[in-house]
Every structure is written in structure tokens, then in C-alpha cells.
């Protein structure tokens with residue numbers, strides 16, 4: 001494990017002691033602190049003002065009961081969370097995750113990552129995240145609606161376009177945002193569009209928000225390739241997951257001349273040598289709420305379903321983990337390297353374990369972290385807020401060009417910062433230092449908050 005700068009050792013020890021059992025949160029904090037040695041050495045003012053210790057402590061954490069009734073009339077109780085991590089740059093901003101694995105440590109790791117990601121976008125948004133241990137799998141639309149309404153019945157009092165603005169994440173897409181926004185509007189008697197993003201196009205949503213995280217991921221990889229005089233042309237790409245991010249990453253890879261040959265869900269993966277048909281995948285996974293095994297069954301011929309197993313066994317030039325945290329470990333990384341993969345870029349949040357990241361980088365694989373690569377989703381959410389505030393709506397083409405421009409700028413600033421701190425080509429250091437510096441300077445300017 002890389003050493004921490006001496007002033008950061010007690011900071012990390014304190015994070016572990018004060019947040020027991022929150023493994024993913026410790027992991028996310030450690031990964032950022034490992035990049036900040038050069039920054040604290042150059043800028044003692046950050047340590048003097050305890051900026052990093054303050055950054056590791058959320059401004060506010062909300063945990064609440066979510067009671068709801070299932071279709072059989074039984075009472076169900078879930079736990080809801082919203083961690084409002086840092087608002088130095090703007091209102092708290094970040095998605096809601098509905099998944100049975102959700103607990104405080106997951107929400108805090110996601111909220112912590114979100115601070116630096118949102119800072120990297122250059123837009124005025126702070127960091128937060130929320131969710132529930134509610135499992136939408138197998139639930140009817142009516143059950144999801146009743147759950148979402150109950151969730152919002154508590155959460156609404158903490159939200160607002162200048163306070164805290166949630167969006168989607170795993171298990172929360174356009175349907176759930178609709179139920180949540182409907183309940184917010186009903187309770188507050190305000191059509192406050194800027195309170196949630198990821199809305200439908202006919203009721204305040206933005207063009208490209210649905211596609212933005214996947215498209216942005218691929219725009220970022222395109223910049224990595226261009227920086228080496230290369231392109232997507234003819235590249236074989238493996239994309240894990242098969243949800244919002246994975247589907248739209250697949251679509252954009254195909255538009256740029258690459259071929260996505262595999263995708264997955266938590267039960268198994270599909271290899272499709274003719275290229276994953278993203279429209280069919282969208283139909284099966286998003287519309288019908290099916291599995292990738294259903295995709296293979298409908299697609300027939302070119303598609304082969306593998307139950308269980310690891311998608312990282314599939315030989316590729318570029319790997320895009322787009323499913324969930326810690327899904328790519330040392331075994332998967334070893335296989336990617338052995339099979340000649342040269343670029344790994346994280347569409348998901350923290351999908352690669354620290355050991356796997358080290359292995360990839362030691363083997364010369366260009367590795368880019370989620371907080372930079374997948375920032376296009378939240379950036380387009382901020383564009384949705386701009387449109388809501390000005391009662392305007394932009395065209396698909398204009399919004400996509402803004403997204404592409406933001407991703408280019410994040411990419412270039414990561415490389416420039418990495419160079420400035422003597423780590424040329426290191427996207428992890430570049431993303432962490434660039435994201436940190438903007439927030440840290442704002443925290444210094446705003447006094448002891």
C-alpha cells in the first residue's frame with residue numbers, strides 16, 4: 001500500500017476510528033489522501049485550516065425510516081439515507097441509490113467521491129449522495145411508487161434547488177425520479193423543477209441527461225486515445241453492467257467506431273461477437289426489466305450467455321467497468337493484462353479495487369478513475385438545473401456538445417495537474433488533486449464552516 005504524507009496519517013486514522021465498519025468509505029478516503037502528499041507539502045495553509053479533516057466529515061447526515069405497504073397489504077420498513085457532504089461549491093448534488101446493499105458506508109463513499117467529481121466539472125455544485133436498502137427487483141410499479149412516495153415524505157424537508165438536489169443512481173431511473181418529484185410537488189405545493197434532476201423531457205428534464213454518464217465516459221476514453229495518437233476505430237470493448245451507464249456507453253462506442261462485445265449483470269455475462277445491440281439491451285433491461293440472459297435468448301445466433309463467471313475473462317482492448325463498486329479485483333485485472341487490454345476507464349463509482357488499480361498501472365495499462373470518467377452525468381444534471389433556472393430547454397446537439405466540451409476539459413486538466421505535480425500521465429493523481437484544490441480553496445475563502 002502506498003505511504004501517506006506524514007500529516008495525513010493521523011487524518012486517515014481518525015476517519016477509520018470515527019466511522020467504524022464503513023469499509024468503502026475508508027477505501028474512498030484513502031485513495032484520495034494517497035494523491036495529496038505533494039499538495040499538502042506545497043500548501044501548508046490547507047493543513048493549518050484543517051481543510052482535509054473537515055472534508056472527511058459530512059456537513060449533515062440524515063437517516064430515516066421508510067414505511068410502505070406492499071401489494072399484499074403487508075407493512076414493509078426500509079432505511080433511507082442522505083449524506084450532505086460538502087456545499088462549499090454549491091448546493092449538495094448527487095444521486096439516490098435503491099439497492100439492498102445500501103448502508104451508511106456506501107452512501108458516504110459515494111458522497112465523498114461526489115465532492116471531487118462535482119468540483120472537476122467546473123460547475124457550481126457541492127457533493128452529496130443518498131438512497132435506501134429498498135430492493136426494487138421483483139417489485140411492481142405500484143410498490144416502487146408507494147416506496148418512493150414514502151421516501152420523499154421525509155426527504156423533502158431537506159431538499160431545494162439552493163439546498164440539495166438529488167438525481168438517479170443504481171435502481172433509480174426516470175420512473176423513480178417521476179414518483180419522487182410528484183410527491184415533492186404535492187407536499188410542497190411548488191413546481192420547483194430544479195430540486196431533482198434526471199426528470200422526463202416533458203416535465204423539466206434535459207436532453208442528454210439519460211445518456212450523459214455513458215456518453216461522457218466514452219468521450220473521456222476518446223481523449224485518452226487521442227492523447228496517444230489513437231482512436232476507437234476497430235477497438236474491442238468490454239462493458240460491465242447493463243444499466244443506464246453501460247447501455248449508453250455501448251451506444252457511443254459504436255458511434256465512434258469501436259465494438260462492444262460483452263456486457264453483464266449480477267448473474268452472468270453475454271458475449272456478442274457481432275456487437276451488443278444497445279437498443280435491444282435497452283428494451284430488455286430498462287423497458288422489460290429483464291436480465292442479460294433474456295437479451296441473449298432474444299438476440300440468438302451471435303450472442304452467448306455465461307452464467308456466473310467473470311466478464312473480465314473476455315479478451316478486449318478497452319475495459320469499461322460500469323456496474324458497481326469493487327467489481328474489478330486483482331484476478332480480473334490480471335486477466336485483462338494477460339489478454340492485452342491497454343485502457344481501463346471507470347464508468348461506475350470505485351469499481352476497481354486498490355490492488356487491481358496498482359496491478360493495472362504497473363503493467364502499463366492507462367487507468368482513469370470514476371470521479372473524472374463518469375462526471376458527465378452530474379455535469380449534465382447541472383446543465384438541467386441551468387435550463388430549469390432560466391425556464392429554457394436546449395437541443396440534443398447543443399447539450400451533447402456542452403457535455404463533450406466538459407469531458408475534454410476534465411481530461412486535459414487532469415493531465416496538466418498530474419504533470420505539474422511530477423506524475424505525468426497519472427489520471428488518478430490528476431483527478432484527485434484538481435478536484436481537491438478547487439473545493440479546498442473555496443473552503444478557505446468561506447472561513448471556518
Ligand SMILES: NC(=O)C1=CN([C@@H]2O[C@H](COP(=O)(O)OP(=O)(O)OC[C@H]3O[C@@H](n4cnc5c(N)ncnc54)[C@H](O)[C@@H]3O)[C@@H](O)[C@H]2O)C=CC1
Pocket residue numbers: 168169170171172173213240241242243244245246264265266267285322323324325327347348349374375377378
Ligand atoms: N446513473 C448515473 O448518472 C451515474 C451512475 N454512476 C455509477 O454507475 C454505476 C451504474 O449505475 P447505473 O447504470 O445508473 O445503474 P443501473 O441501476 O441503471 O444499472 C446497474 C447495472 O449494474 C448491474 N450490476 C449490479 N451489480 C452487478 C455485479 N455485481 N456484476 C455485474 N453487474 C452488476 C445491474 O444488473 C444493472 O444492470 C454505479 O456505480 C453508479 O454509481 C456514476 C455516475 C452517474
Ligand SMILES: O=C(O)CCC(=O)C(=O)O
Pocket residue numbers: 093094095096117165166167168169197349374375377378379381
Ligand atoms: O446527476 C447527479 O446529480 C448525480 C449522478 C451521480 O449519482 C454520480 O455522479 O455518481
